[in-house]
Amino acid sequence: MNIKVSTCFIAVDDHDKALAFYRDVLGLEVRNDVAYEGMRWVTLGAPAQPEVSIVLEPPLADPNASPADRQAMAELLAKGLLRAVLFDTDDCDATFERIRAAGGEVLQEPVDQPYGVRDCAFRDPAGNMLRFIQR
Template sequence: MDVKLKQCFIAVDDHDKAIAFYRDVLGLEVRNDVGFEGMRWVTVGSPLQPDVEIVLEPPGANPDFSPADREAMARLLAKGVLRGVIFTTADCDALFERVEQSGADVLQEPMDQPYGVRDCAFRDPAGNMLRFMERAGD
């Protein structure tokens, strides 16, 4: 089978703040930033992974959501309980310093995990948890 990841989605409540964080702090490329059916379609991705994109979308972007569903999703995002993503990095400590200096909310300072990675965690401007891991020996 020829199956590969193409896109994943992260809910954001302010595209401009999200772009500034993902582009300027994390160094991801903005691949698309266009209006689409009354919404804004923004994708970012690592220059090291040209085939994989993260879609930054409003929490209630699903066209099948009712107004109550959209409101519930916005509340969950505000609480910081929606899932984020896990990134890999060659230098967890250097990445931690850069992201911490941006003012991002620190959830976990770099630490060695018993399962063979060194990792840290932050919240993005919308409150999503982002983890960054460095594999032992990388």
């Protein structure tokens, strides 16, 4: 049996700000942009990984959700508690400098971890934690 990741989802509260970060700063390519019932899903991916997609989705992609549920999800997103995504990079320090220069919110500067990687961390415009790992 061979299992691979094909798609992951990241909740965002402003797709245009998220696109400016994921497309323009990180260099991911837009593969799809779909609107449905007042919501929007944008699929992106790294050119070097055509088989893996990241979908930027509304925090609560359910048109039947209650206002209380929508508020709870918005609060969790604002606190950065919904998702974390790890990206591999061949140069952690250069990646860090590029994202920081573009105004990325720094959570952790590059550091050598005791488990054998060098990594750094940022928040995306919606508050999600992103880690960039050099193996």
